[in-house]
Amino acid sequence: MITKLRLENWKTHKDSELEFDKGTNVLIGKMGSGKTSVIEAICYALFGTFPALNRKEVSIEEVILSKPYEEDNASLTLEFRYGKSNYSVNRKILKKKTNQATLYENGRLIAGPQVTEVNKKIEDILKINYEIFSRAIFSEQNQIDYFLKLSPQQRKQSFDEMLALDRYERVRAGAVKVRNKMKILLALKKDSLARLLESFDEKELKEILKKLEETKERLGSINSEISQKEKIVKEFDIKIKELEKIRVLFENSRRKQIEYSTKLDTLQQEIAGFTAAKYEVSEIKKEIEKLEKEIEKINDAKSEINSLKALIEDKTKRKISLDKVILSIKSKNPLGVNEKDIEEKILGLNKKIKDLEELIDGSAEDIEKLEEKRSKNKEEIGCVCERINNHKKEHDNLKGLHAKCPICKQAVDETLKKNLSKENEACISKEEKVLDGLKGELGELEKKIELTRTEEKEQRKLFETLNKEIQALEGSKKDIQMLLENEKQAELLKKDICNLNEKQEKASKLIAKEDISEKKKEIEKNTEILRKIEKSETAEKIKKDLKGIESQLKEIKYDRDEEIEIRAIFEREKETIRSLGKELETKTEWINEAGKRKISIESMEKNIGELKRGIENIEKSNEKIAIFTNTLIETQNSLRTLLIETINDAMGDLWWRIYPYKDYSSLKIDISEGDYVLMIKTPTKWQRIEGLLSGGERSAAALTIRLAFSLVLASNLSWLILDEPTHNLDRMTISRLSLLMREHMPTLIEQIFLITHDSEMENAASSKVYFLERNKDEEGITKPIVQDVE
Ligand SMILES: Nc1ncnc2c1ncn2[C@@H]1O[C@H](COP(=O)(O)OP(=O)(O)O)[C@@H](O)[C@H]1O
Numbered sequence: 020m021i022t023k024l025r026l027e028n029w030k031t032h033k034d035s036e037l038e039f040d041k042g043t044n045v046l047i048g049k050m051g052s053g054k055t056s057v058i059e060a061i062c063y064a065l066f067g068t069f070p071a072l073n074r075k076e077v078s079i080e081e082v083i084l085s086k087p088y089e090e091d092n093a094s095l096t097l098e099f100r101y102g103k104s105n106y107s108v109n110r111k112i113l114k115k116k117t118n119q120a121t122l123y124e125n126g127r128l129i130a131g132p133q134v135t136e137v138n139k140k141i142e143d144i145l146k147i148n149y150e151i152f153s154r155a156i157f158s159e160q161n162q163i164d165y166f167l168k169l170s171p172q173q174r175k176q177s178f179d180e181m182l183a184l185d186r187y188e189r190v191r192a193g194a195v196k197v198r199n200k201m202k203i204l205l206a207l208k209k210d211s212l213a214r215l216l217e218s219f220d221e222k223e224l225k226e227i228l229k230k231l232e233e234t235k236e237r238l239g240s241i242n243s244e245i246s247q248k249e250k251i252v253k254e255f256d257i258k259i260k261e262l263e264k265i266r267v268l269f270e271n272s273r274r275k276q277i278e279y280s281t282k283l284d285t286l287q288q289e290i291a292g293f294t295a296a297k298y299e300v301s302e303i304k305k306e307i308e309k310l311e312k313e314i315e316k317i318n319d320a321k322s323e324i325n326s327l328k329a330l331i332e333d334k335t336k337r338k339i340s341l342d343k344v345i346l347s348i349k350s351k352n353p354l355g356v357n358e359k360d361i362e363e364k365i366l367g368l369n370k371k372i373k374d375l376e377e378l379i380d381g382s383a384e385d386i387e388k389l390e391e392k393r394s395k396n397k398e399e400i401g402c403v404c405e406r407i408n409n410h411k412k413e414h415d416n417l418k419g420l421h422a423k424c425p426i427c428k429q430a431v432d433e434t435l436k437k438n439l440s441k442e443n444e445a446c447i448s449k450e451e452k453v454l455d456g457l458k459g460e461l462g463e464l465e466k467k468i469e470l471t472r473t474e475e476k477e478q479r480k481l482f483e484t485l486n487k488e489i490q491a492l493e494g495s496k497k498d499i500q501m502l503l504e505n506e507k508q509a510e511l512l513k514k515d516i517c518n519l520n521e522k523q524e525k526a527s528k529l530i531a532k533e534d535i536s537e538k539k540k541e542i543e544k545n546t547e548i549l550r551k552i553e554k555s556e557t558a559e560k561i562k563k564d565l566k567g568i569e570s571q572l573k574e575i576k577y578d579r580d581e582e583i584e585i586r587a588i589f590e591r592e593k594e595t596i597r598s599l600g601k602e603l604e605t606k607t608e609w610i611n612e613a614g615k616r617k618i619s620i621e622s623m624e625k626n627i628g629e630l631k632r633g634i635e636n637i638e639k640s641n642e643k644i645a646i647f648t649n650t651l652i653e654t655q656n657s658l659r660t661l662l663i664e665t666i667n668d669a670m671g672d673l674w675w676r677i678y679p680y681k682d683y684s685s686l687k688i689d690i691s692e693g694d695y696v697l698m699i700k701t702p703t704k705w706q707r708i709e710g711l712l713s714g715g716e717r718s719a720a721a722l723t724i725r726l727a728f729s730l731v732l733a734s735n736l737s738w739l740i741l742d743e744p745t746h747n748l749d750r751m752t753i754s755r756l757s758l759l760m761r762e763h764m765p766t767l768i769e770q771i772f773l774i775t776h777d778s779e780m781e782n783a784a785s786s787k788v789y790f791l792e793r794n795k796d797e798e799g800i801t802k803p804i805v806q807d808v809e
């Protein structure tokens with residue numbers, strides 16, 4: 020039971036608090052006074068939504084009070100009792116922020132502040148969700164005839180959902196799905212089985228097993244045969260190896276025998292007719308040695324002669340070149356002047372040079388003195404010329420108008436002028452005489468200097484000629500010395516050459532009689548004898564060896580035919596072993612393959628068994644599912660019939676209480692071919708209501724259905740909310756309805772909320788009546804005024 024609702028800033032409600040009681044509570048007011056808002060608030064407080072919001076006709080922020088001024092949040096608090104507990108739910112709606120909700124049970128917080136948590140909790144407590152609430156409990160304004168407006172098919176769906184019959188439908192669909200899947204599985208299994216049976220042959224396994232045993236037996240006998248043969252082969256192998264050794268020995272001796280006899284043959288041919296016994300080896304060797312020494316001596320002498328020849332040649336060459344030098348020196352000095360004469364001449368010339376040097380020195384001194392005098396003379400001439408110039412300047416001065424005394428610088432008169440001029444002129448003529456004398460002296464001096472210089476030049480020329488003469492004499496002196504030396508050496512060479520020639524002649528005489536080639540031939544002859552002696556000895560030795568080999572050959576017992584025969588037997592046995600091995604291999608391979616085949620046949624057998632069992636199981640399950648779905652359909656049908664019957668019962672009871680006329684006596688839902696058809700009873704028969712009833716009659720029928728549903732479906736909650744149910748009803752029916760609401764319904768439903776603008780419906784209240792007042796012209800807020808009903 021809902022006990023209290025507080026609305027803050029919720030649409031037109033600034034702050035309204037409404038208390039409710041058992042029985043029929045009525046909210047009366049003009050349109051727009053905020054009646055529906057109260058019901059929407061109850062719905063929102065419980066489920067977090069209401070029909071207009073659910074259909075997105077409004078947003079939640081739009082419920083916050085906006086007239087006459089704007090608020091930024093709204094709040095709802097709903098108190099209700101359910102079972103033995105008191106609950107209080109609060110919801111806060113905030114602009115542009117997350118909304119919040121809290122739920123208290125007996126003053127203890129049990130959910131929140133998360134909105135979804137609170138929604139879930141309330142659904143759990145009331146055992147009803149928004150869908151059922153909005154259809155079975157809450158009849159919206161203008162939606163009372165909702166069920167009438169649906170098509171029979173939609174109606175069936177909607178009813179089935181409300182009656183929770185759709186669950187059976189879902190389970191059945193699930194079962195059918197499983198059955199279909201099983202059918203596919205069954206077909207697959209049957210197919211696999213058929214294919215397996217096709218390739219399965221019971222006889223094959225028996226045959227394979229028999230053949231396997233036989234082959235294994237044969238394998239055993241092959242193995243023993245092979246080991247026997249291998250023993251024989253081993254023995255023969257040893258025998259062959261022994262024979263091989265003997266053969267090698269025999270062949271080696273034979274080869275040696277042949278080799279030695281051919282060697283002996285050639286040796287004997289080489290020494291045919293030669294008798295070694297005639298010769299003594301040591302003497303022959305001595306003879307050879309002697310001959311070799313003689314050849315060596317001759318060769319030595321020859322090489323000495325050669326070196327002497329070279330020496331003579333060299334010395335002769337040197338003597339010839341010396342003779343040439345001597346000749347050339349002699350040609351320079353044909354008169355044969357000797358060294359002493361030259362030395363005396365040099366001495367005389369040296370004396371002359373000394374004298375000449377003194378003369379040159381004297382001349383140089385004279386020149387110096389004369390030049391000194393000349394420069395002094397030139398100086399004096401310069402002084403006199405200056406003096407003369409000065410006198411001439413004074414003279415000119417005196418000739419001028421304002422002449423002054425040259426000493427006192429006073430102006431002079433004419434007489435003084437004349438005297439001074441005369442004096443001046445006398446001085447000039449005296450100086451000019453002196454100048455003439457000096458010039459004459461200068462001329463003399465120049466002549467003397469010229470003369471002395473020519474003398475000095477001639478003396479120096481002479482000096483040079485004398486020096487050259489001395490140099491030439493010194494050269495001649497050296498030549499004479501060299502000539503003497505060369506002549507001495509030429510003499511020595513001549514003597515040497517003479518000696519060497521003598522020596523050479525002696526050596527030549529010594530070897531003139533000797534003949535080297537003869538001696539060499541002799542040596543060769545002796546060496547050949549020695550070689551033959553050696554060969555005779557070798558031939559003797561080979562003869563002895565041959566005898567040894569021959570006796571050895573006689574001792575070796577080797578039979579070629581025996582070896583060939585033994586080898587043939589050995590190869591034959593080996594071949595047998597090889598072919599037995601091959602048979603062994605193929606037989607073993609076959610056993611492997613047969614083993615595999617055996618396993619696969621066995622597993623096929625196993626699979627066939629499993630498949631057969633699987634098919635059996637599926638077929639059984641299928642039967643069970645068929646039974647299950649049939650049962651489901653039956654259960655669903657009987658449940659549906661039961662529920663509809665109950666609803667029909669309720670409608671039968673309600674109809675005559677609401678509808679005041681006798682033309683239609685009852686109302687029911689008919690289930691025909693799965694559709695839910697609404698039927699009404701005319702005096703003669705049941706008829707479909709579509710197209711038959713007037714607007715008011717339809718409303719009465721719709722209301723009856725609504726009331727019946729809430730009685731049957733929400734029996735645990737026992738709530739009913741009707742928003743403007745009187746639409747289309749005539750006055751008589753309205754008064755019937757208000758009576759029903761006040762008298763009969765409270766005995767069936769614990770709490771009813773009735774919203775109306777019709778003042779007649781005030782009589783429907785069995786508990787609280789709220790008059791909602793609001794000045795719509797001034798966009799005022801809602802003022803609820805309560806009135807208790809007695
Ligand atoms: N957020 C809001 N703030 C103020 N007034 C609102 C708001 N939303 C709707 N209304 C006003 O509420 C009135 C409708 O309230 P309602 O409960 O449906 O009236 P009625 O009594 O006819 O059922 C309108 O007049 C509408 O202008």
Ligand SMILES: [Mg+2]
Nearest residue numbers: 054055056160
């Ligand atoms: Mg309304």
